[in-house]
Amino acid sequence: MALRWGAFVPQGWKLELAGMSAADAWAVAVEIARRAEAVSYDHLWVYDHVETVPRREPEHCFEAFTMLAALSQVTSRPQLGQLVTCASYRNPGLLAKEAAGIDVMSGGRLILGLGAGWYREEYEAYGWAFPPARDRLRRLDETIQAVRLLWSQKTTSFVGEHVRLRDARCDPKPVQQLPAVWIGGGGEQVTLRIAAEQADATNWQVGLDRFQGKSKILEQHCDAVGRDFASIVRTHGPDCRLFDTDADLQRWLESPGGGNLWGRDDPDYVRDNLVGTVDKVAADVQAFVDAGCREFVLWFRDYPSTESLERFMAEVVPQIVEPGT
Numbered sequence: 455m456a457l458r459w460g461a462f463v464p465q466g467w468k469l470e471l472a473g474m475s476a477a478d479a480w481a482v483a484v485e486i487a488r489r490a491e492a493v494s495y496d497h498l499w500v501y502d503h504v505e506t507v508p509r510r511e512p513e514h515c516f517e518a519f520t521m522l523a524a525l526s527q528v529t530s531r532p533q534l535g536q537l538v539t540c541a542s543y544r545n546p547g548l549l550a551k552e553a554a555g556i557d558v559m560s561g562g563r564l565i566l567g568l569g570a571g572w573y574r575e576e577y578e579a580y581g582w583a584f585p586p587a588r589d590r591l592r593r594l595d596e597t598i599q600a601v602r603l604l605w606s607q608k609t610t611s612f613v614g615e616h617v618r619l620r621d622a623r624c625d626p627k628p629v630q631q632l633p634a635v636w637i638g639g640g641g642e643q644v645t646l647r648i649a650a651e652q653a654d655a656t657n658w659q660v661g662l663d664r665f666q667g668k669s670k671i672l673e674q675h676c677d678a679v680g681r682d683f684a685s686i687v688r689t690h691g692p693d694c695r696l697f698d699t700d701a702d703l704q705r706w707l708e709s710p711g712g713g714n715l716w717g718r719d720d721p722d723y724v725r726d727n728l729v730g731t732v733d734k735v736a737a738d739v740q741a742f743v744d745a746g747c748r749e750f751v752l753w754f755r756d757y758p759s760t761e762s763l764e765r766f767m768a769e770v771v772p773q774i775v776e777p778g779t
Contacts (some may be wrong), residue, residue, distance in 0.1 A: 459766075468506070487528060538657065549597070
């Protein structure tokens with residue numbers, strides 16, 4: 455299976471568009487999406503969040519599905535996805551309808567990323583109930599089932615614990631017979647079991663050791679449910695930023711705004727993400743490929759600059775030995 459490369463499009467969630475007018479922020483997002491397409495990224499991504507991190511600030515944060523609908527009209531080749539849509543934020547019927555519309559608008563380029571949800575502060579700010587993890591995971595499981603039925607049947611009735619549909623219609627249907635569903639999250643007892651049963655792909659934003667460990671557990675779940683482990687594409691979604699020297703990397707780590715947004719120690723952050731010199735990043739990518747990762751979705755830490763986005767395709771990707779070659 456050929457390797458595939460994805461890039462997030464800036465939408466403001468991580469304050470990368472702070473200080474711009476709304477019009478200027480959107481112009482930057484469009485410019486970067488087009489640049490990513492021009493340098494041959496296979497898919498473009500957005501987050502499904504509505505307020506900024508790591509701090510809640512009065513700054514732009516474009517909503518995921520309206521942003522993808524707009525990007526479908528200013529790009530023509532890359533697939534378009536979300537890492538990942540929170541199954542609790544939208545009625546599953548409406549979610550299926552929105553996603554199918556984007557697939558039609560884009561000429562069959564939608565990827566549907568789905569997760570159980572985690573960001574309690576955002577739930578509370580918008581008045582969404584934040585149920586226990588068991589209920590959020592059950593809703594995720596039922597949402598995937600319901601969405602696929604809506605995409606493939608003339609009318610759909612579904613009765614679950616959390617999802618209920620009665621003679622629901624979803625028209626237009628997706629252009630793709632069934633768009634791929636990526637499941638984000640690495641909970642080893644439940645999320646990976648759901649992935650074994652329902653995912654076309656998984657996405658874990660973890661270091662190499664944990665990627666390998668979760669791969670083994672996913673394989674065990676696949677054996678338990680009778681699924682071919684090789685039929686699930688494993689993907690990785692790290693930060694990425696390229697530097698000419700280790701000294702340049704260190705200066706960035708020590709600078710305001712450098713390093714990990716979430717407060718992890720710098721050595722862990724550098725180890726678990728694609729930040730560093732071209733040779734270091736290429737070696738890290740190759741290690742993930744050797745561990746079975748087949749697609750990457752990169753958040754470039756120097757946004758709104760496109761330097762790392764462009765250098766990654768020009769300088770890192772040519773060094774990677776694809777599986778089977």
